[in-house]
Amino acid sequence: MTHLIRLFGLMTLIWLPLSHAQTTAYDPTLEPATTVASTVAGAPEPADWTAYGRNNAATRYSPLDQIDRDNVSELKPVWGYRTGNLPDQSVVDKKWAPETTPLKVGDNLYLCDALNVLISLDASSGRERWRYDPKVSTDHIPYSATCRGVSYYEVPDVPDDTACKRRIIEGTLDAELVAVDADTGVPCADFGHAGHVDLMEGMGDSVPGYVAVTSPPTIVRGVAVVGHQVLDGQKEDAPSGVIRGYDAATGKLAWAWDMGRPGETGLPEGDDVYTRGTPNAWTIFSGDEALGLVYVPMGNSSVDYWSGNRREFEKPYSTALVALDVTNGTVRWVFQTVHNDVWDYDLGSQGSLIDFPVGDGRTVPAVVLPTKMGDIYVLDRRTGEPLTPVEERPVPASTLPDETLSPTQPFSVGMPSTPREQLTETDAWGVTPLDQLWCRIQFKRASYEGMYTPPSVDRPFLQWPSYNGGNDWGSAAVNTDRNILVLNYNHIAMYDQLIPRDEANERGMVPLGVPGGSTSSGGSVPQAGSPYAVSIEAWRNGFTGVPCSRPPFGGIMAIDLNTRKVLWNEPLGTARHNGPFGISSHLPVKVGTPNNGGPVITAGGLIFIAAATDNLIRAIDIDSGEVLWQDVLPAGGQATPMTYEANGRQYLVIVAGGHHFMETPPGDYVVAYSLPAKGDPTLPDFLKD
Template sequence: MRLWLYILAAALLGAGLFFVIGGIKLITLGGSWYFTIAGIALVLSAIQIFRAKSSGAALFALTFLGTVVWAVWEVGFEFWPLISRLFAMSIGLLMVMLTWPALRRLAGADAKSAPILGSAAVLALAIVATTVSAFSPKNVVAPTQTAEAAKPVDKSAPVADWSAWGANVAGTRFAALDEISPANVNKLEVAWTAHTGETPQSTGSGAEDQNTPIQIGDSLFLCTAYGTVISYDVDSGKEKWRYAAGGTVPAWQRCRGVAYYDGSTAQRVTEQPDGSTIDPSISPKRVFVPTVDARLIALDADTGKPAANFGDNGIVDLKIGMGEVKPGYYQQTSTPLVAANLVIVGGRVADNNETGEPPGVVRAFDAASGQLVWAWDPGNEAVTREPLSPEGYTRGTPNVWSAMSYDPKLGLVYLPTGNATPDFWAGERTALDDKYSSSLVAVNIATGRPVWHYQTVHHDLWDFDVPAQPVLYDIPNADGSTTPAVVAVSKTGMIYLLNRETGQPIADIVEKPVPQGNVEGERYSPTQPFSVGMPMIGNQTLAEKDMWGATPFDQLLCRISFKGMRHEGVFTPPGLDPALQFPGSLGGMNWGSVSIDPTTSYMYVNDMRLGLANYKIPRDDVKGGNGIEMGVVPQLGTPFGAMRQRFLSQLGIPCQAPPFGTLSAIDLKTHKLVWQVPVGTVEDTGPLGIKMGLPIPIGMPTLGPTLSTQSGLVFIAGTQDFYLRAFDSRTGQEVWKSRLPVGSQGGPMTYRSPKTGKQYIVITAGGARQSPERGDYVIAYALPN
């Protein structure tokens, strides 16, 4: 017993000293006094228990009761915040209570074993009940309205192929299929599995599988992170052909998707620039693949051979007209847009390395010949095709790195822009940089000239790009008419709903004053556009009480870290002092975009909630840094580099309270949140990167798209655990999940086989973003015969 008392006292003493030392630091930063007070009480409790005094146990019990009062005062009865504050203390109290009768006996007093051990049993039951409760979802927003039953698919209508990365040029990620439904989805089984033979090697900035395959007839097409295009049979998964496009870069090795063109049916909106004609018999059906070393390749969809009359034997060099392009500074990672007879590309420009990086120009090439038809240079409105200067298009301009959309009726292409590099210093940006940065730009399909644009962030200092494919949808009105809408989700956690014909807001957007910085040479927008008419997701202004941790110890460290930074909401300006940006540069919402069910007008949005701690570094003090992931970024050509770190605890867990990622349904007719659920568990991740193996649905950061179907299902795989999930699209209830061999950042897609009529769900699985476990899987699911 004496040995046990020494062990218990040592544990309480260590915890108490940690609380006292950390608590004093927190007080000096203007934070809570709780940890210092509780720490002193724990130290005194440890001393008394070491002396075999029962008063030590009583003092711990009083400390626990005080902790309960403090916790409820801070966060009410929210589950995960209370767990962070009370669970470890409850375990400590249980150990103390089991020891308490022995302490009383050692003091020669009545042990009072029955009441004390009875209370300990109640506490133990409460701990067990809390542990069990942790395996059920929390932070759930229950459905706020009842949707109509799923509408049966019109079997007489032709079944649309999944012909583009977002299912179609509107990017809705919706399929009018209902063979697989909420009633039978739990019977889904693996129909076939294929292997690409190319496993992406990375846990973030290197090679990542982020693919959504496309389906045309009986063929499935996809690209690997290393640029190989593969065609599979839709029913068997048997490989038909493959083409190794190749190409490597120092970082960001990925291919999110290929594009498809059928010359026999495509609308023609432009003629060949040189007036020539194209032989329509040469590879009339084509698959376009972008490469990370800036090539655009056209392949015959039937054979996989390069289309001989496109560019130079099937290849267009996208570096032409771009001036100097250092390896990895300009590349294609997102799918090209095939719109009418054009194939349109933007490009990813490396962030934060230096000023004057490659141009952010968007170019349209004739899909048959590869001839350049038009170019939109954000830095020079006089450019219509080739650059007007021997140095090429305007360098360092806002770029379009994500997927684009197209409205054939309006003849408009919708471009989501980023910001001119570098991200965290903008003193040298031009008026045109500021005009088109972090905007949605609608350009004329035939000319590439802007028709309207809407800016989501003014003078962006946060890397708050418009990161996702704009989604086009006709919102039904009460009078039977429709409003042509375009939806743009943002890294800020805001959703912008605009009239896609005019660019005017459909849901209210208000210019609000935002905090101003004081770094010499920088300028700051006095206001920013807040999309108040649509739900905001995961972008609340944090306070100290919002800090979290798996234990009170890492919560204390997160509080110290938070109080040591400046945080004034979404648009906290970066400065020379540490500042917290929330959401961080990953989002909010990112490139996965949204899906829309037109039968209900529900839009499905998945998000991640990761903060970014940053500060500027004077030029003479910048040491190293490559701008690829976290750490120091050089921002050469500016007065400052920058330090960037994810806002994580010492255990590698986000410092703010869960959820860290959710799936939400929003009614586009009412602009209201219908339901929201945490998505993803800690089964395949955990503190210090150690897999917990526990399917606790805390809600994990999501990176990847959703899929919605007319039967009333939403599929998603882009969580940090190894699952493909299906949710009831009307209620948010998880109705099915399937264990994947590794995680996925891919987009689930679906199609009906033209041969068998069977509906398939297909997902690629190359590995979750922060997981070292990698694979090369293409997996198709179907109902049993």
């Protein structure tokens, strides 16, 4: 996980168990829920969206084409829903970031809200069928209250009318796995303890907010594989980043991959715990049912910006894609994207599984992995071998006496990258000459040796691309019929500096669990147990808040996987919600803003995406990059939309919950769009012009 910095509302004006839970009963007056075949672990029915990325392959591609280039301009909101679960305003302002993408199975939508309330809606009308509240306390919120989605599973070889044959499974902020009946919302009695599994078992000492599950489990061959977020930058002796597989029917632990306990796949015994301080995986995994593999994008070791105390057994797995065998949790292969990462470049993107064209009509089963550095890797998903060229290139060495960095880093040279041109002093930018002067002075003060500039203690260092650069948890989408990859990206720089331990102590920089420690992500983190804390800030004018790097600050691009060429690359986002001093300009100028959330592609030739800080959802022509339609959302759209068909009609749905890091308006909205039809219900007030 990353500690994002609050530059996002400051763009330029010119460029403009049951005892603690609650279930709302299934409403028998509504029509019974339909079901789909239990093949959802593989390809969903064309009308459905059965996993976070539509399928475990994470293509985010729908074969629906009812909404197309010719009629998308007619798209209108047709129903809306509110979860009604916004907590105290102080929590919303500082912690709210739902990032949720619903599932659609049969005639049901399934989603979670930011505090893990599970909800089922009628897919045609948005009427609530049921809800289940696991009663997660706001004390357990880490950097943000986030539930990116839920998982759907059908238990094989049991009668269709068996309770919890069809189930919804989620991970929670208070580190539980929860399973409920997909038809009624009642917890599954045969799963763990009354529908709950405690993920803190074997983790050792911790406090609320340190360990949280923010992404849905990935279910392959009946095993629900789950990672978790461990609070960044706090201390070396952080809880473990262990990855675990649980029987999706019973909730029993099937295996645990703990890199510090090789060969031991069970729960630690006695006073033993899963190895502390190891890299964790907080984002979404993809899975191959045929190969029996789950692909885990790993984060960094527990202290991000210094590596001196890292253990040899953890180094190969930090900031690496790891393929695990779902039958026993063993490592099949590893591909590392950053060696000895001291830049917080953890892998946030979910890998997409495709048949990659290699010429002469031949394809190879592949995983496509975008990164925060801007690299896009294409790997044989059976072996981890690169299918496009990768080079090891020399990078700068650290001048710190207690730091040794890798002399080289991998670069994906066989695929395009997201923009990451070398910065120069003349790139320093601002609204006025004084802004530009301020930024040039900061550039001259900083250490900058290009990409992978080492962290420094005597002066600030520029990180470009930043840890929020490139592609993040929104991930990519792939039109698998045409072999077109689409991804959005951030294009901003950071201005960071290591802080000696004595100075950090004087400032009272202590980790969570110690008096004065907190989960706050702004400004600096203690990195207790290492010689240095670290200050993490955006490279921007300290007065106006305007970024010092040139716009666009975010964009979206399409790549032809057949030719490995960029089809188009466009700024994503307007200045309507941004401006100096945090004041909205209300100008529709296309500047490209920071963005979180990903794209969806349809067979109608369209890309649907929100993500930017202007609170708009868009339809983009996949061939040209032209925006064909857009609409204003009632809150920030920092979530990936999804599309489905119900009763012969195609819908586009997005959760508009806002995002405190991006400084977009908070909300609890689910908005559905479709082409107008007679009999559409009256819209709720929040969707009326």
